[in-house]
Amino acid sequence: MMAGTPSTPLSKIQRTPSSTPGATRDREEKMLVTVRVRPLNRREQALYDLIAWDFINDRTIVPRNPNNERTSTSYTFDKVFSPACTSHEVYSEGAKHVSLSALTGINATIFAYGQTGSGKTYTMRGITENVIRDIFDYIKSTSDRDFVLKLSALEIYNETVVDLLNRDSGPLRLWDDPEKGTIVEKLNEEVIGDSQHLRHLIGICEAQRQVGETALNDKSSRSHQIIRLTIESTVRENLGRVKSFIASLNLVDLAGSERASQTNVVGTRLVEGSHINRSLLTLTTVIRKLSAGKRNSHIPYRDSKLTRILQSSLGGNARTAIICTMSPALSHVEQTRNTLLFATSAKEVTNTARVNMVVSDKRLVKELQKEVARLEAELHSPDPFSSSCLKNLLEEKELKIRQMEKEMKELKRQRDLAQSQLELERKTHKVLKQDGPSSHVVKCLSFPNGPVPVKNLSAGRENSSLRQSATSIDPLALIHEIRKLELRQRQLGEEANRALEVLHKEVASHISGSQDAAETIAKLLSEIKEVQVASSVSEEIVVRDTANLKDEISRLNMQGTTIESLERKLENVQKSIDMLVLSFPSGEETSESKSHQKPKKILPFSLSNSGNMPNLIRSPCSTKWKVIEHDQENRTPEINDAASLENSVANQVTPQKCNEVRNSNASREGTPVPRKSNSVNVKKMQRLFKNAAEENIRSIRTYVTELKERVAKLQYQKQLLVCQVLELETNEAPANNPDETAHPSMSWDLVFQDQRKQIVMLWHLCHVSIIHRTQFYLLFKGDTADQIYMEVELRRLTWLEQHLAELGNASPALLGDEPAVSVSSSIKALKQEREYLAKRVSTRLTNEEREMLYVKWEIPPVGKQRRLQLVNKLWTDPYDMDHVRESAEIVAKLVGFCESGEHVSREMFELNFKSPCDKKSWMGWNLISNLLHL
Numbered sequence: 002m003m004a005g006t007p008s009t010p011l012s013k014i015q016r017t018p019s020s021t022p023g024a025t026r027d028r029e030e031k032m033l034v035t036v037r038v039r040p041l042n043r044r045e046q047a048l049y050d051l052i053a054w055d056f057i058n059d060r061t062i063v064p065r066n067p068n069n070e071r072t073s074t075s076y077t078f079d080k081v082f083s084p085a086c087t088s089h090e091v092y093s094e095g096a097k098h099v100s101l102s103a104l105t106g107i108n109a110t111i112f113a114y115g116q117t118g119s120g121k122t123y124t125m126r127g128i129t130e131n132v133i134r135d136i137f138d139y140i141k142s143t144s145d146r147d148f149v150l151k152l153s154a155l156e157i158y159n160e161t162v163v164d165l166l167n168r169d170s171g172p173l174r175l176w177d178d179p180e181k182g183t184i185v186e187k188l189n190e191e192v193i194g195d196s197q198h199l200r201h202l203i204g205i206c207e208a209q210r211q212v213g214e215t216a217l218n219d220k221s222s223r224s225h226q227i228i229r230l231t232i233e234s235t236v237r238e239n240l241g242r243v244k245s246f247i248a249s250l251n252l253v254d255l256a257g258s259e260r261a262s263q264t265n266v267v268g269t270r271l272v273e274g275s276h277i278n279r280s281l282l283t284l285t286t287v288i289r290k291l292s293a294g295k296r297n298s299h300i301p302y303r304d305s306k307l308t309r310i311l312q313s314s315l316g317g318n319a320r321t322a323i324i325c326t327m328s329p330a331l332s333h334v335e336q337t338r339n340t341l342l343f344a345t346s347a348k349e350v351t352n353t354a355r356v357n358m359v360v361s362d363k364r365l366v367k368e369l370q371k372e373v374a375r376l377e378a379e380l381h382s383p384d385p386f387s388s389s390c391l392k393n394l395l396e397e398k399e400l401k402i403r404q405m406e407k408e409m410k411e412l413k414r415q416r417d418l419a420q421s422q423l424e425l426e427r428k429t430h431k432v433l434k435q436d437g438p439s440s441h442v443v444k445c446l447s448f449p450n451g452p453v454p455v456k457n458l459s460a461g462r463e464n465s466s467l468r469q470s471a472t473s474i475d476p477l478a479l480i481h482e483i484r485k486l487e488l489r490q491r492q493l494g495e496e497a498n499r500a501l502e503v504l505h506k507e508v509a510s511h512i513s514g515s516q517d518a519a520e521t522i523a524k525l526l527s528e529i530k531e532v533q534v535a536s537s538v539s540e541e542i543v544v545r546d547t548a549n550l551k552d553e554i555s556r557l558n559m560q561g562t563t564i565e566s567l568e569r570k571l572e573n574v575q576k577s578i579d580m581l582v583l584s585f586p587s588g589e590e591t592s593e594s595k596s597h598q599k600p601k602k603i604l605p606f607s608l609s610n611s612g613n614m615p616n617l618i619r620s621p622c623s624t625k626w627k628v629i630e631h632d633q634e635n636r637t638p639e640i641n642d643a644a645s646l647e648n649s650v651a652n653q654v655t656p657q658k659c660n661e662v663r664n665s666n667a668s669r670e671g672t673p674v675p676r677k678s679n680s681v682n683v684k685k686m687q688r689l690f691k692n693a694a695e696e697n698i699r700s701i702r703t704y705v706t707e708l709k710e711r712v713a714k715l716q717y718q719k720q721l722l723v724c725q726v727l728e729l730e731t732n733e734a735p736a737n738n739p740d741e742t743a744h745p746s747m748s749w750d751l752v753f754q755d756q757r758k759q760i761v762m763l764w765h766l767c768h769v770s771i772i773h774r775t776q777f778y779l780l781f782k783g784d785t786a787d788q789i790y791m792e793v794e795l796r797r798l799t800w801l802e803q804h805l806a807e808l809g810n811a812s813p814a815l816l817g818d819e820p821a822v823s824v825s826s827s828i829k830a831l832k833q834e835r836e837y838l839a840k841r842v843s844t845r846l847t848n849e850e851r852e853m854l855y856v857k858w859e860i861p862p863v864g865k866q867r868r869l870q871l872v873n874k875l876w877t878d879p880y881d882m883d884h885v886r887e888s889a890e891i892v893a894k895l896v897g898f899c900e901s902g903e904h905v906s907r908e909m910f911e912l913n914f915k916s917p918c919d920k921k922s923w924m925g926w927n928l929i930s931n932l933l934h935l
């Protein structure tokens with residue numbers, strides 16, 4: 002197993018020993034950022050591509066302006082290397098100083114960043130070669146120190162970490178060490194003999210790396226490669242004390258950012274490209290946040306393996322040099338601009354490098370023991386002349402030993418003190434987090450009613466329930482929440498089942514819309530009203546200390562089947578009710594019925610007043626309901642006889658009652674009941690019954706819809722809990738990373754943009770239904786109330802992607818059949834979904850709209866499958882947010898989200914994440930827990 006970046010134990014840190022050449026004090030310094038421009042390559046020359054950049058001086062680059070006008074944008078760095086510069090020059094001015102720091106105990110990282118084909122590998126090869134030469138020259142010329150060099154190398158391919166010195170070891174796990182940072186488990190480390198040996202091993206790593214051909218580079222690196230040299234050197238000081246310096250030098254060759262449209266990649270290359278882009282996006286976000294000086298805010302190191310492994314090099318204990326590589330060609334100007342923006346942010350990032358020094362107790366004791374043994378042996382020697390001299394010597398040595406022991410004691414005392422201070426700080430940090438303000442949402446999961454203050458669980462808080470950081474949450478608190486959820490699940494199940502029983506009995510048999518049906522429905526409605534129970538959740542849930550989180554979640558999952566079957570039942574009932582509504586004659590759209598639709602009636606069965614309402618997701622549906630009631634209350638009474646009569650009927654529900662009301666109204670006011678022919682009255686009565694029945698059915702339907710929402714909410718809460726439990730249980734929980742659990746202070750808007758980009762990328766990687774993507778995209782647009790949805794979506798997708806990536810790269814023997822089948826079935830489901838949408842292109846879009854889209858999306862003017870070609874292009878470039886927006890708009894049109902001119906409503910968004918067109922084959926969230934054997 003290989004350690005992460007070496008760091009000095011707190012007690013052992015010494016600042017800048019004078020004996021160490023080149024060592025510096027513990028201090029902040031900016032990253033060294035340079036830009037290297039390669040010459041136009043053959044491909045670019047063949048296409049007569051133009052040079053798009055000018056070098057004003059050796060630090061500044063500007064976009065070339067053909068008209069010689071003054072340009073407003075210029076980019077300045079520590080150094081800009083023109084195409085004429087050699088690799089040796091790049092090394093000397095862009096990497097040497099930083100990389101040789103590792104010889105003196107300072108961690109160092111050199112990495113190349115840039116678009117695919119811009120020259121990263123070329124540059125890093127040159128640097129590595131120069132580094133090897135200089136390191137061995139230094140070692141040769143530093144005879145007072147002993148050096149030990151070790152090499153390890155890894156690549157991150159499709160978010161999987163692979164050992165380049167031993168590919169057979171399979172995917173490697175990462176875990177966090179409080180002192181050493183992120184550790185790559187079981188990574189091979191080879192001790193280096195000499196420079197030849199080192200070159201040989203690096204050659205092996207290069208040969209092992211994933212390389213593939215794309216339109217922009219014949220030998221494109223499809224993975225991020227990190228070669229890590231760990232350099233340990235020891236020096237013996239006057240007192241015989243042994244000091245060790247230990248540092249690592251990371252030589253990082255990133256895979257290049259790429260646009261699918263430019264690299265023309267499909268299949269495997271496309272998937273690789275998505276992973277590459279995603280991790281580079283995280284790297285960019287990390288750099289951007291660090292550059293904004295928000296080191297105490299949440300920096301999303303954990304969002305990609307690349308940033309996790311390089312965490313200490315990005316704003317931590319390391320010196321870092323970044324060489325941004327670019328093509329000068331006009332055809333790449335956009336990508337190059339992105340690279341330069343990245344470089345501009347990187348310039349602002351500050352690292353705090355320190356000398357990692359270890360004063361070795363063990364070695365010291367060993368040395369002392371050796372010395373004592375030698376002296377004792379001399380003392381016992383029979384030579385009388387040397388005896389007194391030896392005695393003196395021994396006394397002298399003993400004095401030194403006592404001195405050293407004292408020093409050791411002092412060192413240990415300092416170490417213990419530092420450790421206890423650290424411990425105290427951690428505790429304080431935790432307490433602060435638990436008691437802290439509530440507006441921070443990232444890493445905090447809760448459900449109801451938007452942001453709620455987090456309070457201590459024992460204080461019996463109501464709503465803070467799940468809204469605690471998973472990394473700081475007490476397992477007992479989680480169990481408590483699980484129990485509460487179970488209770489709600491049971492109560493809801495009982496209520497819904499009773500209501501459904503009644504509905505099932507009656508609804509199916511009365512779909513004719515006759516007077517009988519109206520009566521039955523009215524009866525039904527009142528019965529349903531009765532079965533509603535005000536389910537207040539008991540707070541008196543006792544959780545034993547011995548309760549086990551995993552067992553709790555398994556139990557909850559088992560019970561989940563009840564809720565799932567309830568969901569199915571609700572679905573069926575809703576269908577029956579829909580049929581019932583449809584069964585009414587289409588005369589519904591008469592002017593009369595239209596007019597009564599506007600000023601809605603107070604319904605006899607109002608869910609808004611339900612005791613359960615506070616527990617419901619506040620859906621647009623229920624909001625509307627309230628507005629309707631409000632409208633009604635403020636409405637001036639209708640003078641229209643029929644309308645007021647209808648109101649009464651709707652209120653009284655049954656035809657008999659309707660008659661009574663009508664008669665009593667008439668007689669009370671002393672107004673003669675208008676005499677009309679019998680046939681007219683019967684017709685009118687029938688229409689009134691029908692309207693009343695319809696209204697009641699709508700009430701029932703709303704009730705069922707709200708039941709569904711409540712069920713969905715429970716599922717959702719369950720998944721939140723599962724997420725929290727998973728995070729709590731995994732070794733990767735950032736308990737030792739206070740930095741990561743820190744509350745974000747950046748604005749929600751920026752967080753939202755970041756999260757949205759990541760979600761889009763993850764949807765792409767996990768082959769999530771494009772209808773789901775569209776719904777989610779259109780529904781969550783950055784409102785503060787969206788925070789929780791965004792967070793949960795991100796967490797779920799991150800889990801899913803990580804596990805799919807790990808499983809996808811594991812050997813079949815490791816996998817078993819299930820997960821692989823699931824991945825392929827979700828790809829299949831996505832394909833089916835596209836076919837389904839393609840069919841709707843003709844019906845949902847006008848000829849004109851279709852033709853415009855074909856032109857815009859570059860669909861050939863002739864061909865059989867133009868509709869499918871169009872749909873196949875939707876949601877394919879997660880990197881381009883314009884593409885994403887346009888894709889969402891088109892899918893929304895095809896599915897009819899925007900039909901009424903309104904935005905998609907939350908009730909359309911299914912929290913169980915099933916694809917509407919193929920519920921069976923889409924890989925839903927349940928799979929996550931299946932994968933984890935929960």
Ligand SMILES: Nc1ncnc2c1ncn2[C@@H]1O[C@H](COP(=O)(O)OP(=O)(O)OP(=O)(O)O)[C@@H](O)[C@H]1O
Nearest residue numbers: 039116117118119120121122123218221222256257
């Ligand atoms: N400064 C340079 N001078 C001459 N040739 C160069 C230079 N930089 C790159 N090249 C050539 O350009 C091609 C692409 O370079 P390289 O493979 O290093 O790109 P890359 O950025 O690592 O691409 P990818 O991200 O796809 O791996 C190679 O053939 C390389 O030899």
